[in-house]
Amino acid sequence: MHTTSATLTTLNRTGQLMLVAIVALVLAGSWLVFPYFVQGRQVLTDVSSEVKTEKRLRAESLAQYLTQRIDLPNGTEITALNAVPEYFEHSDRAGLVSQYRPDQNFVFFVAETTHDFQLPDEVPTASLEVDGKFYQPVSSEGPEVVEHHRTSIYRFAKADEQGAPLVGDDTQTVKLHLYHHWDEYVPTSLNPTQVHHLTYEWETNQDIPEALLANTLSSPILLFTLSAGLLSATLTPCLLQLLVIYLASMAGVTAENLTQGTVDREAKRRVFQMGLYFVLGFILLFTVAGAIIGASGQQAQILFAESARTISILAGITVILLGFWLAIRTNQPVLCKLPMANFLQRIDPNHRWRSMLTAMAFSLGCLSCFGGAIIGVLFVYVGSLGSASVGASVMFLFSAGVSIPFLLAALFLSRMTKVMNVLQRTAKPIGFVSSAIIVAFGIVLITDNFHVLSNIIYPWLRLS
Amino acid sequence: MRLTIRFLAVAFVVFSFNNQAFAGWGDGARYLFSVSDEEKKVYVVDLKKQNLSGTIDLEFAPGDLVISDALNMVVVANKGEKSLSLINAEDPEFRTVFPITLQPDHLTLSTLDYNLAIYDETLHMLQVISLNSGDVLANFTEVATGSDMTFSFDGRSIFIVNETAGKIEQYDIPGNRKLAELSIAKPGQELSAMSRSADGLFGFVSNTSTDELLVIDLFALKQLSSIPVGDAPGRPWGTADGSMMFVPNAADHSISVIGTTTLSVVSTWQNVPPTVSINSGWLDTVVALVGADGTISLRDKHTGNELFKTQLTASPGEGVVTSDSKTLAVESANGRVTLFDLRSKTLLSEITDLPDDIRQSSLAVSYNFCH
Numbered sequence: 001m002h003t004t005s006a007t008l009t010t011l012n013r014t015g016q017l018m019l020v021a022i023v024a025l026v027l028a029g030s031w032l033v034f035p036y037f038v039q040g041r042q043v044l045t046d047v048s049s050e051v052k053t054e055k056r057l058r059a060e061s062l063a064q065y066l067t068q069r070i071d072l073p074n075g076t077e078i079t080a081l082n083a084v085p086e087y088f089e090h091s092d093r094a095g096l097v098s099q100y101r102p103d104q105n106f107v108f109f110v111a112e113t114t115h116d117f118q119l120p121d122e123v124p125t126a127s128l129e130v131d132g133k134f135y136q137p138v139s140s141e142g143p144e145v146v147e148h149h150r151t152s153i154y155r156f157a158k159a160d161e162q163g164a165p166l167v168g169d170d171t172q173t174v175k176l177h178l179y180h181h182w183d184e185y186v187p188t189s190l191n192p193t194q195v196h197h198l199t200y201e202w203e204t205n206q207d208i209p210e211a212l213l214a215n216t217l218s219s220p221i222l223l224f225t226l227s228a229g230l231l232s233a234t235l236t237p238c239l240l241q242l243l244v245i246y247l248a249s250m251a252g253v254t255a256e257n258l259t260q261g262t263v264d265r266e267a268k269r270r271v272f273q274m275g276l277y278f279v280l281g282f283i284l285l286f287t288v289a290g291a292i293i294g295a296s297g298q299q300a301q302i303l304f305a306e307s308a309r310t311i312s313i314l315a316g317i318t319v320i321l322l323g324f325w326l327a328i329r330t331n332q333p334v335l336c337k338l339p340m341a342n343f344l345q346r347i348d349p350n351h352r353w354r355s356m357l358t359a360m361a362f363s364l365g366c367l368s369c370f371g372g373a374i375i376g377v378l379f380v381y382v383g384s385l386g387s388a389s390v391g392a393s394v395m396f397l398f399s400a401g402v403s404i405p406f407l408l409a410a411l412f413l414s415r416m417t418k419v420m421n422v423l424q425r426t427a428k429p430i431g432f433v434s435s436a437i438i439v440a441f442g443i444v445l446i447t448d449n450f451h452v453l454s455n456i457i458y459p460w461l462r463l464s
Numbered sequence: 465m466r467l468t469i470r471f472l473a474v475a476f477v478v479f480s481f482n483n484q485a486f487a488g489w490g491d492g493a494r495y496l497f498s499v500s501d502e503e504k505k506v507y508v509v510d511l512k513k514q515n516l517s518g519t520i521d522l523e524f525a526p527g528d529l530v531i532s533d534a535l536n537m538v539v540v541a542n543k544g545e546k547s548l549s550l551i552n553a554e555d556p557e558f559r560t561v562f563p564i565t566l567q568p569d570h571l572t573l574s575t576l577d578y579n580l581a582i583y584d585e586t587l588h589m590l591q592v593i594s595l596n597s598g599d600v601l602a603n604f605t606e607v608a609t610g611s612d613m614t615f616s617f618d619g620r621s622i623f624i625v626n627e628t629a630g631k632i633e634q635y636d637i638p639g640n641r642k643l644a645e646l647s648i649a650k651p652g653q654e655l656s657a658m659s660r661s662a663d664g665l666f667g668f669v670s671n672t673s674t675d676e677l678l679v680i681d682l683f684a685l686k687q688l689s690s691i692p693v694g695d696a697p698g699r700p701w702g703t704a705d706g707s708m709m710f711v712p713n714a715a716d717h718s719i720s721v722i723g724t725t726t727l728s729v730v731s732t733w734q735n736v737p738p739t740v741s742i743n744s745g746w747l748d749t750v751v752a753l754v755g756a757d758g759t760i761s762l763r764d765k766h767t768g769n770e771l772f773k774t775q776l777t778a779s780p781g782e783g784v785v786t787s788d789s790k791t792l793a794v795e796s797a798n799g800r801v802t803l804f805d806l807r808s809k810t811l812l813s814e815i816t817d818l819p820d821d822i823r824q825s826s827l828a829v830s831y832n833f834c835h
Contacts, residue, residue: 041617042618059725092728143718376705
């Protein structure tokens with residue numbers, strides 16, 4: 001800071017502004033080191049490997065906990081899995097919840113396996129026994145003519161015809177009975193039509209051990225790594241443009257400050273506050289988006305895909321209006337004569353909410369383009385996030401990390417008294433340029449050309 | 465103020481203009497390229513306007529066709545003269561002939577589109593070249609097959625399923641050597657090509673002789689599990705998000721749906737015609753089955769319920785799904801490319817007036833995630 005001040009003294013006005021702008025750009029853009037030094041895809045792959053291995057082991061353990069197996073003398077293995085709601089949540093069958101309704105039905109997956117001969121035609125007959133009463137399945141599904149393997153699915157209603165639950169307070173166990181002539185195609189069988197009866201039993205009050213239900217992504221290190229990978233692999237284009245609009249806003253607000261008064265401690269404090277509210281804006285928006293993504297998963301993906309243009313247009317209009325607002329506050333010709341100008345001059349004198357709103361609007365526009373990509377990347381590398389808190393944590397860590405360089409830039413600018421004196425003399429043109437940049441970004445959002453700037457910058461930065 | 469208005473007007477015009485109109489056929493997600501041996505042409509279909517955009521004349525009978533999105537390049541193999549024709553997709557008049565030392569019987573593009581693997585069936589040689597620099601990156605001899613090569617996720621290795629030996633062979637490109645091999649079956653058993661998961665962790669190979677789907681850890685090159693599936697399983701097809709693999713079982717007309725978290729069969733779809741391809745679309749909620757009999761069936765990924773069905777009038781190719789996962793484009797042997805909207809589950813349009821022998825429809829950027 002001291003060196004910069006000394007250097008500034010020897011430069012003319014333009015030189016001073018250029019130097020400060022460059023330093024501010026370097027500070028605010030220091031997060032760019034990530035894509036160079038962190039291979040985003042490799043990081044995400046490493047996270048994916050860890051998360052998916054743990055998920056698989058946990059799902060296998062849970063399935064094993066819920067499965068019982070009976071081996072017949074002829075070598076046929078028959079397993080029955082009691083598919084409680086937690087099983088659907090942690091296995092690959094989450095998408096079948098709406099079809100099988102484990103909240104309303106007992107659901108059993110029965111797998112038959114032979115090695116030497118063909119399984120009998122048709123799925124086994126099944127019944128459920130609760131407190132000595134037998135119930136027929138609501139549905140039985142499975143392939144009929146198979147060779148060596150078959151998986152059948154049985155559903156039994158959890159309530160009787162009167163709506164009373166089958167399982168009462170005194171119910172100890174539920175039993176699944178299976179019947180089939182598994183010797184049908186056994187060449188050495190003396191009685192191929194013999195019907196085998198198998199019984200599988202589960203306790204009704206068994207609690208699934210917590211270790212089998214723990215969320216893999218609760219580790220802070222893993223969340224941080226995921227955020228870093230996301231930044232490097234996916235969100236750099238979004239942040240590049242956020243950086244430009246941030247600096248434009250900073251310059252404009254600083255100029256606006258100085259058209260209203262003197263370069264005093266209060267003015268400097270407002271410059272830093274502006275930066276703070278800007279980063280709070282995008283942290284808040286990204287965190288909420290992360291929560292939505294975590295909670296709704298693929299539905300969020302569909303929502304982004306269907307609403308992206310509408311969101312982008314609305315965000316763009318908001319950004320344009322904010323740009324005009326800045327122009328009014330810096331007394332640009334014509335605009336300051338608009339009917340609402342006096343009103344706009346008076347509200348939000350400290351620029352906090354306008355800064356926050358600018359950041360939120362632009363971040364929303366950014367998400368309309370990148371939201372789908374974020375979700376896609378998260379799906380590919382870690383599968384469904386599974387909870388709002390995990391999704392929010394990932395995006396909070398990402399945006400909070402990026403906010404640090406932005407705040408450093410704001411702090412730097414707020415300390416540059418000499419530059420602010422220069423800015424006071426050039427406040428109006430600075431305000432015009434800032435407003436124009438902000439409005440231009442609004443047009444970018446409306447016209448769905450978000451990638452244009454990235455495509456221009458990327459080759460120059462040697463990022464791909 | 466006048467300056468302000470002028471600036472805004474110029475900005476609006478510049479940013480409103482669809483810059484893709486200047487790009488020729490360089491939009492990798494929009495233009496479909498198909499090749500005709502008889503006509504010696506590449507046909508370019510505009511999926512946005514749903515019409516035939518143009519043709520690229522070739523002076524030779526074409527072999528394999530690949531599209532590099534990263535380099536905006538169409539690569540066509542010229543088997544007759546041991547060369548590749550490298551055509552600039554943005555300006556097809558700008559092309560170059562790249563001579564090679566192998567017969568380009570099979571081409572496969574690497575994950576990031578910069579490197580190209582070329583296999584010569586006569587010499588059993590595999591060569592990897594950089595499309596960017598033209599340098600030969602690696603040469604491998606005594607490679608059993610090259611009809612189904614799979615690049616690793618980082619593009620540094622190539623996996624080849626050697627059916628004769630019952631092995632997966634891994635070739636290291638920077639090191640120019642055979643890195644490792646893994647026995648996965650008894651020699652001579654019928655194995656499918658390998659499909660890689662979207663994150664590069666797993667490889668999936670069907671063993672048609674034992675009715676199993678083999679799961680390979682590609683980082684460690686070890687077999688993780690073998691999953692019993694239906695009768696005579698074919699090549700597995702994966703969803704773009706990597707959550708599921710679909711295995712068509714030719715002999716019992718079923719499809720085994722494999723969950724990649726638990727590596728087990730999630731469900732089995734019955735009464736399915738012999739399948740040419742299984743592509744996921746519309747954000748992986750819809751699966752498009754292309755049947756050998758011309759049946760196009762769109763199903764819910766989770767439940768398998770059929771959402772739409774139609775019949776093409778000629779044998780179909782594998783088809784391709786656009787990068788926004790909304791459109792399925794299927795070429796068929798009566799010179800048509802039929803487009804389906806996977807979001808609304810409807811037939812969009814048919815593009816006709818193409819030659820009957822049209823094949824290998826390719827997008828530079830697609831939602832296909834077979835391998």
